[in-house]
Structures are given as C-alpha cells and as structure tokens.
Amino acid sequence: MPEKLPTIKEIAKRLNISPSSVSRALHNHPSIGISTKEKVVSLAKELGYEPNQTAIFFQKRKTFTIGVILPKLSEAFFSEAISGIEDFAAKHKYTVLVGQSHNNFEKEKKIIETMKDHRVDGIIVSVAKNTFQYSHFEALKKYNIPVVFFDCIPDTPNIDAVECDMIDGTVKAINFLIKKKHKVIGFINGPAKLPASQQRLQGYKIAMQKNRLKFDPQLIVNTDLTPAGTEQAMFELLAYKRKPSAIVAFNDYVTLDAVQYARSKGIIVNRDIFFVSYANLPVNHYMAYPPLASIEQFPYEQGEKAMEILLNIIQEKTMQPVKAIIEPQLMLNNQLVL
Amino acid sequence: MPEKLPTIKEIAKRLNISPSSVSRALHNHPSIGISTKEKVVSLAKELGYEPNQTAIFFQKRKTFTIGVILPKLSEAFFSEAISGIEDFAAKHKYTVLVGQSHNNFEKEKKIIETMKDHRVDGIIVSVAKNTFQYSHFEALKKYNIPVVFFDCIPDTPNIDAVECDMIDGTVKAINFLIKKKHKVIGFINGPAKLPASQQRLQGYKIAMQKNRLKFDPQLIVNTDLTPAGTEQAMFELLAYKRKPSAIVAFNDYVTLDAVQYARSKGIIVNRDIFFVSYANLPVNHYMAYPPLASIEQFPYEQGEKAMEILLNIIQEKTMQPVKAIIEPQLMLNNQLVL
DNA sequence: CTGTTAGCGCTTTCAG
DNA sequence: CTGAAAGCGCTAACAG
Numbered sequence: 105m106p107e108k109l110p111t112i113k114e115i116a117k118r119l120n121i122s123p124s125s126v127s128r129a130l131h132n133h134p135s136i137g138i139s140t141k142e143k144v145v146s147l148a149k150e151l152g153y154e155p156n157q158t159a160i161f162f163q164k165r166k167t168f169t170i171g172v173i174l175p176k177l178s179e180a181f182f183s184e185a186i187s188g189i190e191d192f193a194a195k196h197k198y199t200v201l202v203g204q205s206h207n208n209f210e211k212e213k214k215i216i217e218t219m220k221d222h223r224v225d226g227i228i229v230s231v232a233k234n235t236f237q238y239s240h241f242e243a244l245k246k247y248n249i250p251v252v253f254f255d256c257i258p259d260t261p262n263i264d265a266v267e268c269d270m271i272d273g274t275v276k277a278i279n280f281l282i283k284k285k286h287k288v289i290g291f292i293n294g295p296a297k298l299p300a301s302q303q304r305l306q307g308y309k310i311a312m313q314k315n316r317l318k319f320d321p322q323l324i325v326n327t328d329l330t331p332a333g334t335e336q337a338m339f340e341l342l343a344y345k346r347k348p349s350a351i352v353a354f355n356d357y358v359t360l361d362a363v364q365y366a367r368s369k370g371i372i373v374n375r376d377i378f379f380v381s382y383a384n385l386p387v388n389h390y391m392a393y394p395p396l397a398s399i400e401q402f403p404y405e406q407g408e409k410a411m412e413i414l415l416n417i418i419q420e421k422t423m424q425p426v427k428a429i430i431e432p433q434l435m436l437n438n439q440l441v442l
Numbered sequence: 443m444p445e446k447l448p449t450i451k452e453i454a455k456r457l458n459i460s461p462s463s464v465s466r467a468l469h470n471h472p473s474i475g476i477s478t479k480e481k482v483v484s485l486a487k488e489l490g491y492e493p494n495q496t497a498i499f500f501q502k503r504k505t506f507t508i509g510v511i512l513p514k515l516s517e518a519f520f521s522e523a524i525s526g527i528e529d530f531a532a533k534h535k536y537t538v539l540v541g542q543s544h545n546n547f548e549k550e551k552k553i554i555e556t557m558k559d560h561r562v563d564g565i566i567v568s569v570a571k572n573t574f575q576y577s578h579f580e581a582l583k584k585y586n587i588p589v590v591f592f593d594c595i596p597d598t599p600n601i602d603a604v605e606c607d608m609i610d611g612t613v614k615a616i617n618f619l620i621k622k623k624h625k626v627i628g629f630i631n632g633p634a635k636l637p638a639s640q641q642r643l644q645g646y647k648i649a650m651q652k653n654r655l656k657f658d659p660q661l662i663v664n665t666d667l668t669p670a671g672t673e674q675a676m677f678e679l680l681a682y683k684r685k686p687s688a689i690v691a692f693n694d695y696v697t698l699d700a701v702q703y704a705r706s707k708g709i710i711v712n713r714d715i716f717f718v719s720y721a722n723l724p725v726n727h728y729m730a731y732p733p734l735a736s737i738e739q740f741p742y743e744q745g746e747k748a749m750e751i752l753l754n755i756i757q758e759k760t761m762q763p764v765k766a767i768i769e770p771q772l773m774l775n776n777q778l779v780l
Numbered sequence: 781c782t783g784t785t786a787g788c789g790c791t792t793t794c795a796g
Numbered sequence: 797c798t799g800a801a802a803g804c805g806c807t808a809a810c811a812g
Binding site: 449450461462469494498501502595610 | 800804806807808
C-alpha cells in the first residue's frame with residue numbers, strides 16, 4: 105500500500121503550528137524554540153518524514169545531479185572513468201546521470217537536451233568521435249550549466265578540461281624503446297583525424313628528433329582500429345625494407361591484433377619484434393606475448409579530477425577555466441617502467 | 443551571461459493571455475484557438491522557451507528517471523548491463539541515475555536513500571555480494587518505487603527479476619565436456635555462500651547425474667576469486683589422485699589465473715588439461731591457452747530486459763511479479779558451441 | 781475557447 | 797521565537 109507520504113504541512117497541522125516553524129525545526133534554524141523543535145523532530149521521525157527533494161530541487165533551482173556523457177559505457181576506459189566520477193560525486197552528495205553517445209553527434213545533442221531538461225547542475229563529457237562542432241555545448245552557458253571535458257576534448261579556447269598528455273606519453277614510450285637499443289621504431293597509429301592520433305604522432309616526432317633519429321614517414325601506418333585494419337597496417341610495416349624492431353601501437357587492443365597477426369606469420373613476439381602500446385589493460389598480465397609496456401592514462405583519476413573541477417565551478421570556487429593535465433605513465437603489470 | 447529563462451508566465455504576460463492558455467497551446471490541448479496557439483508557439487520559439495522539467499517533475503510526481511545500482515561499473519559484466527539499460531531507457535525518454543555499491547551493504551543502503559530522495563520512478567539493481575538482508579528494498583514499496591533485480595537476486599518471493607539460468611549454463615558446460623570424453627571433471631567454484639556458486643554447483647550435480655557419472659565431492663574446490671585463492675584451488679585439484687582431465691572454473695578471470703598456475707607447473711593447457719568457464723570475455727580470443735568455451739550470460743540483454751520489465755511496471759502494464767529467464771549459451775570466440 | 785483558482789512541498793522574507 | 801504569505805513554474809479542475 106503506497107500510503108501518502110507525510111509532508112511538512114501534515115506535521116504542522118498535527119502540532120498546531122505553522123509549516124514554516126516545522127521547516128525551521130528540521131533545519132536547525134537559530135530562531136526556533138527548543139521545545140517546539142523537539143516536538144517536531146520526534147513527530148517527524150515517528151511519521152517517517154522525509155523531505156521531498158523534487159520540491160526542494162524545484163524551489164532551489166539545484167538538483168545535486170550532474171550529467172555524464174560518454175561514447176560507450178562498456179569500454180573499460182570509460183567505465184573506469186565514470187567509476188571515478190561517481191565515487192567522487194557520491195562523497196559530495198551528488199548523483200550522476202549517465203548517457204551514451206555511441207560516438208554519434210545527434211545522440212550527443214539529444215542527451216544534452218535531456219540533461220538540460222533535468223536541470224543537472226553540471227556536465228562532464230568525453231566528446232563523441234565524430235563531433236566536430238560544439239555549439240550544443242556552448243548553448244549550456246545560457247542555462248548556467250558548466251561543462252568539464254575529459255579524454256576527447258574540443259579545440260575551443262577557454263574550456264575546463266582534464267587531459268592526459270599523450271604527447272608526453274608517446275615520448276616516454278619511444279625513449280624507453282630507444283634506451284633498449286631500438287633504432288627503427290614502427291608506429292601503428294589510429295585514424296588520422298582523431299586528436300588522439302595527432303598527439304601520438306607529434307610525440308613520436310618529438311622523441312625521434314630529441315634522440316637524433318631520423319623521422320621516417322614510412323614507419324608510420326594507420327589502422328581504423330578493426331582487426332583487418334590492424335592486419336593491413338602490420339603487413340605494410342613488415343614489408344618495408346627498414347623493418348622495425350619495435351612497434352608502438354595505438355592501444356592494447358591494436359597490439360592484441362597485431363601480435364595475433366605477427367604470430368600467424370611465424371614472427372616471434374618479444375624476440376623478433378617488440379611492442380609498446382597504450383591503455384595498460386589488466387589482461388596484458390595474462391598474455392603469452394604481451395607488450396613490453398603500456399601507457400597508463402589513469403581513467404579513474406581523470407574522472408575524479410573532472411568531477412572535482414566541476415564541483416569547484418558549481419560552488420563558485422573557481423572562476424578561471426582550468427585545464428588539468430594527468431601525466432601518463434609507462435607501466436608493465438602495474439609497475440612503473442622507467 | 444546566464445539570462446533568466448523564459449517561463450510560461452512570461453509568455454502569457456507578453457501576449458496578454460493567461461498562463462493556462464499558454465500551457466494548453468504548448469501541449470496541443472484540444473480546447474485552444476488556432477490563432478492564440480500560433481502566437482504562443484511562435485513567441486515561445488523566439489524566446490527559446492523550454493519547460494522547466496523540475497517544476498513538472500514536482501507537479502506530476504514523476505521524474506522519468508530510473509536508478510541503477512551496481513557493485514562496480516568498471517566490471518565488464520556490469521558496464522555491459524548498464525549499457526543495455528541506458529539504451530533501452532533512452533529510447534523511452536527515461537534517464538538513468540547510477541550508483542556503485544562496491545559490494546558494500548551500507549553503501550547500497552545509502553544509494554537507495556539518495557535515489558528515493560531523487561524520487562526515481564523505479565530502480566534496477568544487482569545486489570551487493572555481502573547483502574543478506576533486504577529490508578531496504580522492501581521499504582521502497584512504501585514510496586511506490588518498483589524494483590527490478592538482475593544478476594544478484596535476493597531469495598525473497600514475489601520479486602521482479604531477470605535471471606540467467608546458471609544451472610542450465612553449467613549443465614551445458616558439463617555436457618559439452620562429457621561429449622568430449624572427459625569423465626573426471628574438476629570444478630573451481632566461487633565462494634560457497636554466493637547464490638551464483640550454489641547454482642553452478644547444483645548444475646554440476648545435475649549434469650553428472652544425468653550422465654550417470656558419480657559425483658565426487660573432492661573434485662569440487664573453491665576460490666575466493668583472488669589469484670592466490672585460485673592457485674590454492676588448482677593445487678588441491680591437481681594433487682588429487684583422480685586428477686581431472688578438464689576443469690570448469692567460476693569465470694574467465696579464474697580461468698586466467700588457473701591457466702597461469704598450470705603453466706607454471708609445466709602443465710600444457712589444451713593438451714594435458716582443458717578448461718571451460720563463464721563470462722565469455724572477448725579477450726579469450728587472444729589468449730594463447732584459452733578455455734575451450736565460456737558461458738555467455740548476455741549482460742547487455744539482461745539490462746535491456748530489466749529495463750523493459752521496469753517500464754511495464756511503471757506504466758502499469760504488468761501487475762504480477764515477473765521473472766525473466768535469460769538462457770546462457772556456451773560460446774567459443776563468439777560462436778555457439780553445441 | 782479562455783481565464784481564474786488552487787495546489788504540488790518547501791523555503792524565505794516580513795511582520796508581529 | 798512564531799505565523800502568515802508569497803512564490804518557485806507548471807498543470808488541471810472549474811467556470812464562464
């Protein structure tokens with residue numbers, strides 16, 4: 105039987121006092137008599153009174169809810185990130201509304217609409233891979249809904265964002281290989297127009313230059329991230345006359361496919377050729393032919409940080425746009441690699 | 443500049459009509475003059491009017507929000523599940539509020555409180571592993587918040603739930619091994635008090651009996667799901683005089699650890715011993731020593747189904763408790779194994 | 781077809 | 797210290 109829930113009014117009536125007194129009693133307001141306060145509190149407990157938050161949200165224009173928009177919840181990177189967001193939010197009595205864009209621009213716009221309707225207090229987003237126009241985010245300013253970006257970030261100025269410096273990450277990876285005496289280092293990059301790919305490429309060039317190794321464009325190939333795409337990329341790399349002794353791959357999934365391909369060609373991984381990639385998937389630990397190392401991007405921490413920044417904006421502790429940089433680390437089985 | 447958002451009142455004032463007329467115009471209410479309607483609609487568009495959902499939520503006692511409580515978002519099973527929930531919800535204009543219990547009973551209770559405060563229209567939950575008392579869910583009835591369980595389900599009668607029949611799944615696994623001529627089949631089960639473990643054990647017994655093989659309790663060992671626990675379990679199994687030729691493991695993660703252990707003992711997996719497990723992790727595809735097959739539980743579909751049931755309850759299409767059964771399948775690299 | 785009125789539950793001046 | 801009253805923005809019952 106869903107009984108009618110007790111309200112402040114109800115309590116007031118039973119106690120023959122005004123609703124405002126009840127409200128005061130329940131909020132430790134200074135100007136309230138100790139005796140009335142006790143009466144109210146005890147009756148409230150007896151009736152199992154609980155404030156109707158929707159009324160309060162409405163009245164206060166604040167929902168203690170933040171929206172999170174991600175391409176896909178089931179990708180490990182994002183589920184780690186949202187885990188960090190949710191944990192941080194929960195600590196501060198905020199709840200999290202989620203939406204998946206599936207990397208679809210239209211879907212992303214729709215989610216923003218819904219979240220705006222729900223009057224979320226702020227939004228954290230990793231932009232869809234095929235979003236190249238950001239007016240739907242700009243529009244949120246009008247509603248006073250702050251946005252913090254992470255992972256996939258628009259190139260607009262003056263935004264708040266958490267970012268993992270993949271240039272730095274790539275430099276670390278290359279330096280590591282060079283220290284291991286590799287001189288011909290192949291690179292299986294992702295789709296060229298992805299910022300994530302561009303950053304990696306930039307890091308590659310910087311690292312090669314710093315180490316006084318010539319940059320050879322033929323050592324750079326691209327995959328569309330499908331197994332077939334990666335196989336093709338591997339094929340090109342292995343066919344090149346300056347065959348690389350080591351390969352940096354866009355991420356661990358790409359490495360998995362690349363290793364598979366190499367093995368099918370009779371190449372012995374970690375003897376004939378070596379890999380380094382990005383993501384630091386736990387499963388690397390179990391692979392028979394794992395990469396030498398993988399660049400950890402700390403998605404959980406990125407999520408926490410994004411939530412922290414958002415909270416600061418909401419609570420007006422921050423006025424200037426903030427860009428937090430998370431430093432990626434080269435890892436091997438959860439140990440740092442230097 | 444966060445300008446003040448236009449309201450129905452504002453539109454009414456500018457047009458010298460009543461707010462109710464504006465409301466009617468905006469809702470295609472039958473009794474509204476075509477001309478006023480046009481005026482309202484055009485002004486609304488001009489001002490960029492958008493209804494304040496929090497006011498509507500409050501007024502209608504409905505938030506179009508459903509709460510999802512999961513142990514951990516970053517576990518693949520759960521992130522797949524919530525992905526299914528969110529997709530289904532979005533199709534029906536519902537949004538999803540998430541909370542992670544981290545398998546902690548107290549945390550679970552707190553999340554329920556928060557969700558109740560937010561007046562979610564319903565809740566979907568996979569119960570925390572150390573929750574053995576369900577009054578916090580019962581309490582939701584009072585607030586008229588329906589609950590649909592999935593995956594980890596309380597043993598209370600008359601609940602709505604989506605369940606994957608792991609007895610059936612285990613029978614399939616054992617039948618498969620027996621068909622492959624295995625007679626001594628070890629079983630690394632999870633913690634004994636987990637319903638998931640109990641179901642698997644029951645399935646094991648049933649399958650052995652049906653195949654007229656004697657049930658040997660020494661072939662059943664338990665792991666606390668840590669690598670160390672699994673190693674210990676493997677150790678016991680391999681030390682037993684009736685050494686199993688095949689092993690069914692609680693899930694693919696356990697298999698990974700078990701395989702690792704076996705290899706460290708010089709045992710050649712998929713020659714000296716064979717594995718079957720549960721979860722059908724995509725990464726099995728890349729393992730050098732993968733299980734012969736793994737039981738797919740279709741978490742995405744479980745999520746969708748749970749959401750569907752919840753929606754039916756909310757829309758009062760269903761009155762009787764529903765228990766949906768998802769049939770697990772024995773898979774190998776995303777192919778069915780018969 | 782349209783306006784008036786009341787009210788969802790709570791907070792917050794403003795008087796007293 | 798307490799009560800009355802207004803109002804957040806919207807909907808809906810009731811009159812006209």
